[in-house]
Amino acid sequence: xxxxxxxxxxxxxxxxxxxSAINGDLSVNVGIVIVACVALFISFFGYRVxxxxxxxxxxxxxxSLVVATGFGGKYLANQHTPPPATAVPILSFGGLLAGFLIPxxxxxxxxxxxxxxxxxxxxxxxxxxxxLCLPNIPLMILGAAIGGAVPNIPSWSSAYExxxxxxxxxxxxxxxxxxxxxIIVLLTFSTLGNIAASIYSISLNFQLLLPIFLxxxxxxxxxxxxxxxxxxxxxxxxxFFVSLENFAAVISYxxxxxxxxxxxxxxxxxxxxxxxxxxxxxxDAAALPSGVAAIAAGALSFAxxxxxxxxxxxxxxxxxxxxxxxxxxxxxxSGILYxxxxxxxxxxxxxx
Numbered sequence: 001x002x003x004x005x006x007x008x009x010x011x012x013x014x015x016x017x018x019x020s021a022i023n024g025d026l027s028v029n030v031g032i033v034i035v036a037c038v039a040l041f042i043s044f045f046g047y048r049v050x051x052x053x054x055x056x057x058x059x060x061x062x063x064s065l066v067v068a069t070g071f072g073g074k075y076l077a078n079q080h081t082p083p084p085a086t087a088v089p090i091l092s093f094g095g096l097l098a099g100f101l102i103p104x105x106x107x108x109x110x111x112x113x114x115x116x117x118x119x120x121x122x123x124x125x126x127x128x129x130x131x132l133c134l135p136n137i138p139l140m141i142l143g144a145a146i147g148g149a150v151p152n153i154p155s156w157s158s159a160y161e162x163x164x165x166x167x168x169x170x171x172x173x174x175x176x177x178x179x180x181x182x183i184i185v186l187l188t189f190s191t192l193g194n195i196a197a198s199i200y201s202i203s204l205n206f207q208l209l210l211p212i213f214l215x216x217x218x219x220x221x222x223x224x225x226x227x228x229x230x231x232x233x234x235x236x237x238x239x240f241f242v243s244l245e246n247f248a249a250v251i252s253y254x255x256x257x258x259x260x261x262x263x264x265x266x267x268x269x270x271x272x273x274x275x276x277x278x279x280x281x282x283x284d285a286a287a288l289p290s291g292v293a294a295i296a297a298g299a300l301s302f303a304x305x306x307x308x309x310x311x312x313x314x315x316x317x318x319x320x321x322x323x324x325x326x327x328x329x330x331x332x333x334s335g336i337l338y339x340x341x342x343x344x345x346x347x348x349x350x351x352x
Contacts, residue, residue: 001205003103003255004198005229006247011198012036012233015191018166021159022181022188028163032233035188039195040226043203044219047114050200054193058135061190064183069142071180072172080151088323092249092310095327097140099252101132105259110201121274146172164237199225252327253305257298260335265294269342269352276352289352293345297338305330 016032042053083089112124146168150156155174159167169187173180202225203218213221270276281287309326310319319325346352 003251004202008195008198008229009233009236011191011195013237014165015188017164018188021163021166021170022184028237029234036226036230039192042196043199057193060186064186067183068172071176075153076145076149078152079148091323095249095252095324098327102255253330256327256331257334260331261294261338264335264338293341297334297341300337301330301334
């Protein structure tokens with residue numbers, strides 16, 4: 001839930017900043033409220049509408065990005081001299097990338113559950129993997145090129161200081177006039193899909209916390225969630241990139257433990273056999289695994305993860321030498337710890 005909350009806040013801030021860049025009379029705070037409320041409205045229609053929205057919404061977004069790059073592309077060669085590519089920043093950047101992409105592993109079941117059981121698992125994997133890699137890799141490269149040019153282009157640098165990401169997009173499209181503002185609107189609403197999907201998922205997660213929550217309409221949880229997200233997003237927008245970097249890195253740590261534990265469970269203890277999962281006991285806490293081994297493995301791994309963290313608010317003694325390797329350590333150590341702890345749990349309970 002914290003992961004989805006964090007990503008929702010990031011998207012609200014980006015959407016609000018971009019919307020504000022269209023017209024200086026519209027503040028970032030108002031932009032955040034507009035984006036959050038529109039996304040909330042979309043989420044109310046449920047999975048089917050959300051699916052069709054996501055299915056087609058990427059097309060105008062891609063066209064808008066191509067147009068923006070076309071107008072601002074002539075300046076991208078004017079790159080700022082980058083710092084040396086040493087191990088410390090490379091490892092830290094790798095952890096940030098992991099924080100953006102790997103959390104999908106914890107959310108995918110909310111949507112993959114709608115696949116028919118007969119669908120080939122390799123096809124599902126290929127679709128998910130392509131869906132993560134194809135948009136993110138080129139966009140990260142484009143983002144790096146834009147970021148590298150910002151210090152050397154006065155109009156972009158000024159726009160960044162006043163409007164962050166949205167300001168840079170507006171500066172790139174300034175020569176396009178009214179058409180450029182239309183493109184910015186399309187780019188603003190490209191964040192709606194991610195926000196609406198997060199709202200949809202987190203309303204499900206609320207109902208998993210306590211059985212009594214199943215009686216509460218999911219729309220109520222969605223409204224409460226957005227009511228919390230909006231003021232937090234407004235505060236995060238004040239120092240957006242610091243908030244973004246801190247959040248993404250921390251998320252990568254727990255995501256690494258989650259992926260490692262799930263992988264060990266499936267490959268080692270269940271021998272890769274999907275039939276070993278009894279779907280009929282999904283709501284029977286006594287019949288399900290206790291989860292003690294998983295929680296213990298994840299929690300204990302942080303005894304070594306913390307010294308390997310390199311953040312603006314904390315620099316571990318190991319990370320000062322190696323760079324941020326918290327993600328790598330979390331994945332390896334939690335997997336190693338889970339092996340004996342889960343074996344002991346199975347021995348005590350006498351079943352998987």
